[in-house]
Amino acid sequence: MFSDIASAIIIGLVLGSMYALAAVGLTLVWGVLKILNFAHGGFITLGAYFVWVGITFLGGNYVISFLLVMGLTFLLGFVLNAGVIRPLQGRPESETNIFIATLATSIIIENLIIVGFGGRYKSIPEMASGSLTLGSISINFQQMIIMAVAPVFLVGLMYYLKKMKSGMAVRAVAQDADGAAIVGIDSERVYSYTIAIGALMAGVAGVLLGVIFYLSPGMGGDPLVRALFIMVLGGMGSVKGTIYGAYIIGIIDALARYFIGMFWASPILFVMFILLLLLRPQGLFGVKV
Amino acid sequence: MSEKKISRRKYLAIAGGAVAVAAVGGAAYYLGMGGPGAGKRPVKIGIAAGLTGRRSGVGVDSRDAVLLAIKEINEAGGILGHPVEPVVEDTVDQEAGMITSVFLKLIEREGVDGIIAHWGNNSCAEFDIVQEKKIPYISAGAANQVEAVITPNPDAYSYIYMAVPSYKLYGTIFPEYISILEKEGKYKPINHKIAMISRAFEYSIFITEGLTKTFTDMGWEISIKEHLPSAKVEDWSSVLSKIRSDPPALIISTMTDPASDHLLLKQFLEDPTPSLLYEQASPNDPEFREMAGNDADGIVHVYGIQKIPTDHPYRVKYQENFGRDPSPYGIISYDQMMMMKIAMENAGDPFNREAVAKALLNIDYKGVMGRFVIDPKTHLPKGGGEFMPFPVYQMWNQENMMLYPFEVAEQEFKYPHWYQKALTK
Amino acid sequence: MKSNKFLLEILAIVLVLSVIPALVRQQYILHVIMLAMIFGIVASNWNLAIGYGGMFHLAQVPFFAAGGYSTAILSVHMGLSPLIGILVGGVAAVILSLIIGIPALRVRGIYLVFLTFAFHFIMLSLVLYFVDITGGDMGLILEPIRIGATNIDMFNPVVTYYTALSLFVLSLVFIKTIIDSKIGLALVSLRDSEVYAVSRGINPYKIKLVTFVLSSFLAGVCGAFYVHYLRVVTPALFDWSFLITFLASIVIGGVGTLYGPLLGAFILTFLMESLRFLEMFRNIVFGLLMILILIFMPKGLIMLANRAQSIFSSRQNSAGIVDEEN
Structure with missing residues (x-):
């Protein structure tokens, strides 16, 4: 019983790391642009496939492949903004329309992957094989890498938002777009940067997901659904809240899998999601809306 | 690397060929002309496969296997001298309405003489259509549901046969x-x-x-x-x-x-x-x-398939054509097409659908997967013993x-x- | 005067749609039109909430599926007549809409999207789990609807076609009635200026709930009709493809218009069928098209029709009534 709880918490941290990366970009985009980017799941998938391409065709170099993913998803984030989001921003019904347009984008991405890579599973070779066993708890090196890599990116993002000039501009726009405009911040520029950074974080999440699991064209769907829950739990738009939220959900998810069974883990999370939306829509860390 | 390129080219050629055939066929249909080619009337085979849905891996492998079989059949002179013409339709996720659209289109608009699907709808939504329109149909999945539907009255499903044995x-x-x-x-x-x-x-x-x-x-x-x-x-x-x-x-x-x-x-x-x-x-x-x-x-x-080692001639052939090893449906669907061909030959006339359906019921074909002998009670191939090995x-x-x-x-x-x-x- | 115009429009639609079975012999075409009609009904009822009510939610697919599964389960396990099942489907959707709507409509904006999204997944899990009741992944095989000695199914495409057409007309009248009623006027004023509407004594929660519930009924009826027509019910009723089809119909046709979603459903269904030759590229083209329409034709294709012919000027029509009230 005790060891079950302990290993559930460790697995919860692994899942939480993945969820945090998957959710943080979504939250950032919501915080700044007040839009729900449904193409986010597609970008998670893209990240995984890009790293696969990198490793397959560049002779197995993880570092270069990782950089390739970051570069490509970042650039495609700009494309997403210029081609889909910006033209719809600021129009009436933009919230609904951007939801639909980004949903359409995710359909395009999924089907491009089916056409380009086929629907059969692909896999990324292991970064490190082997595992660590402590009593009845076992954790493999891949999972440890995820637990270590995720915080690096999350802290990096926090640092960027807090300390760097363009990051501070992002926060300024998120808090008060008009005020930011008065002090001379080009909000259009900030918007496109934000979406690109969100896309990059999705790509990184995709890499980590691809490392422990196989690649398939629809792989971004499930993490996206989890990310929505986490985003609300953390308080819509709060990056810090989202990170906490992700680890909380990760641990609850793992505990549910251990003690209730894998079938009901998801429905239980959805019931909690509904209760959260009804009872505390501002989330754990958000301000009341 | 270069091998991969060649196979990709071949694959593109086959895919391109199929698109071209479909386009020409479609154009000819709308213009009210006869089929392409002035030779013998082609045998049209509908391929209903989930090319873009959740199971696109299965769907594409299945389609490619049928196209490979058709290519071989045509190179060997077709079915009783008639060339075979594939008509590929995407069934996405096999949702009942979608399956119905695809089957009605294949039958009424494309005028196919037989249909092959890796599997149709999980609840057999397409059965009534093929039976009503009298089109020989070979499916390969959801076998337990198929068995449950067919067993009470096999004669009511005389055009419907399966390529996988009972579970x-x-x-x-x-x-x-x-x-x-x-x-x-x-x-x-x-x-x-x-x-x-x-x-x-x-x-x-x-x-x-x-x-x-x-x-x-x-x-x-x-x-x-x-x-x-x-x-x-x-x-x-x-x-x-x-x-x-x-x-x-x-x-x-x-x-x-x-x-x-x-x-x-x-x-x-x-x-x-x-x-x-x-x-x-x-x-x-x-x-x-x-x-x-x-x-x-x-x-x-x-x-429920006989052993097909990695150096099996079929595997090698599939790899040469498509640059990848077939998953099970990349094998099953080849046999489905071959079953159709043999039934059409045994019927003596590929366009006599009743005779083709009857020939399917009485088929005895040694395929890549195993020996296909249809169980008249379920319309599934018999499994175990001398039949489809388990x-x-x-x-x-x-x-x-x-x-x-x-x-x-x-x-x-x-x-x-x-x-x-x-x-x- | 205005209701006369609506009557003429309905007559024109009925006339055009009812001669089709006499002109085309292919069941395929009838089937595709039937799908377009069913999808059009679901979409235009959803549009009541999205376009007129300003409530963007994702519960329409659960309503549709609830309709399908309720009649399926009752007819398979309790021998309910499918004809009554159609009504039961509508009632089931209404019950579900109350369960979702009473708590959910207190939250607004994106939260409503999330809430309805969560309901979708919970329902799917329940359907997949209780195999003995729902058939799980295998689904259930159903009896067709029977009117007298006639089966409404695949084997009687023409009769089935006219049944779907009657539902289609019913839905049009239903929606038109709601739009022109006090509820519709209240909705439009709420959408345009909530502060003003509230000051005029409109209770936004009540009006929204009523609209939400009303918009679920025909979605459930359609779900029930759909499963009995195809004679199977499977968890595919929860597929995202349905959500995308309904949503795309609204967007392509025109949000917040009477005829838009119906036109959208017809265009979409026929377009997707005629693009079949694209095989694996079809969905990519579909996605691009959606984005282009959202960007360049945000009011939908109905605006083109409006410009071309004043017969289809339903949007101006309803706006006109509001002006008179004011």
Whole structure:
């Protein structure tokens, strides 16, 4: 019983790391642009496939492949903004329309992957094989890498938002777009940067997901659904809240899998999601809306 | 690398050819002309495959297998001198309305003479259409549902045939083999407990039910039961911790998904128990073999297909054409097309649909998968014995070796590579 | 005067749609039109909430599926007549809409999207789990609807076609009635200026709930009709493809218009069928098209029709009524 709880918490941290990366970009985009980017799941998938391409065709170099993913998803984030989001921003019904347009984008991405890579599973070779066993708890090196890599990116993002000039501009726009405009911040520029950074974080999440699991064209769907829950739990738009939220959900998810069974883990999370939306829509860390 | 390029080119040529044929055919249809080519009237074969849905891997492999068969048939002079013309339609996720659209279009607009599908709708939504319009139809999945629909009145489904045998044998062959091994002292299980892992997928549910029933009748106990909503599993720790705290003699997974089955194996091996691991169907997927490598040594499973080793001529041919190893549906669908061809030849006239349907009922074809003889009660190919074989396989060195039936066995049962280590611990 | 115009429009639609079975012999075409009609009904009822009510939610697919599964389960396990099942489907959707709507409509904006999204997944899990009741992944095989001795199914495409057409007309009248009623006027004023509407004594929660519930009824009826027509019910009723089809119909046709979603459903269904030759590229083209329409034709294709012919000027029509009230 005790060891079950302990290993559930460790697995919860692994899942939480993945969820945090998957959710943080979504939250950032919501915080700044007040839009729900449904193409986010597609970008998670893209990240995984890009790293696969990198490793397959560049002779197995993880570092270069990782950089390739970051570069490509970042650039495609700009494309997403210029081609889909910006033209719809600021129009009436933009919230609904951007939801639909980004949903359409995710359909395009999924089907491009089916056409380009086929629907059969692909896999990324292991970064490190082997595992660590402590009593009845076992954790493999891949999972440890995820637990270590995720915080690096999350802290990096926090640092960027807090300390760097363009990051501070992002926060300024998120808090008060008009005020930011008065002090001379080009909000259009900030918007496109934000979406690109969100896309990059999705790509990184995709890499980590691809490392422990196989690649398939629809792989971004499930993490996206989890990310929505986490985003609300953390308080819509709060990056810090989202990170906490992700680890909380990760641990609850793992505990549910251990003690209730894998079938009901998801429905239980959805019931909690509904209760959260009804009872505390501002989330754990958000301000009341 | 260069080989890959060539095969890709070939693939493009086939795909391009198919599109061109479809385009020309479509244009000709709208312009009210006859079929393309001034020669003999072509035999049109509809291929209904989920090219873009959740199972696009299966759909594309299946389509390619049919196209490969058609290419071969045409190179050998067609069916009774008639060239074969494929008409490919995307069924996406096999949703009932979509399947209905596709089948009606194939039949009425394209005027196909026969239809092949990796599988249609899980609830057989397309059956009434093909029967009503009298189109010979060979499907290959959702066999238990098909069996349930056809058995009460086989004559009412005289145009509908299957290329995969009943799932019933999956429920009995493996328990039968285990009990023989135990009796002969070749396998000494640590107890009579089973961890049963299944998911909400008709194939998985049905095989799990069958195995559960036979094993419990034999006095075994299902000590751990885990049912999953889908094949997407990022982590198996919760199930494995149950297995480790009360090790069962058998771990049976009917996930039928190479990704989640491989992850299960990988995480199981982090701290294995003295258990046999049975993973349904996945060991037949090229991806599973590639990823698991020798980790999979000792995995057992039963599969209703005869052994098709990696250097089997069909596999080689498929690889040459498409640059990848076929998954099971990349094999099954080739046999489906060949069944259709033989039935059309046996009928003496590919356009006499009633005769073709009758010929399908009476077919006796030795294909890549095995021998196809249709059971008139279910319209499924007969399984077991001299018909479609149901061997017990054990994977060694990335190859599925036959263990049972003993007449065809390639080797004896051996404990899996993790077993001794786990036992001594 | 205005209701006369609506009557003429309905007559024109009925006339055009009812001669089709006499002109085309292919069941395929009839089937595709039927799908377009069914999808059009579901979409235009959803549009009542999205376009007129300003409530963007994702519960329409659960309503549709609830309709399908309720009649399926009752007819398979309790021998309910499918003809009554159609009504039961509508009632089931209404009950579900109350369960979702009473708590959910207190939250607004994106939260409503999330809430309905969560309901979708919970329902799917329940359907997949209770195999004995729902058939799980295998689904259930159903009896067709029977009116007298006639089966409304695949084997009687023409009769089935006219049944779908009657539903189609019923839905049009239903929606038109709601739009022109006090509820519709209140909705439009709420959408345009909530502060003003509230000051005029409109209770936004009540009005929204009523609209939400009303918009679910025909979705459930359509779900029930759909499963009995195809004679199977499977968890595919929860597929995202349905959500995308309904949503795309609204967007392509025109949000917040009477005829828009219907036109959208017809265009979409026929377009997707005629693009079949693209095989694997079809969905990519579909996605691009959606984005282009959202960007360049945000009011939908109905605006083109409006410009071309004043017969289809339903949007101006309803706006006109509001002006008179003011």
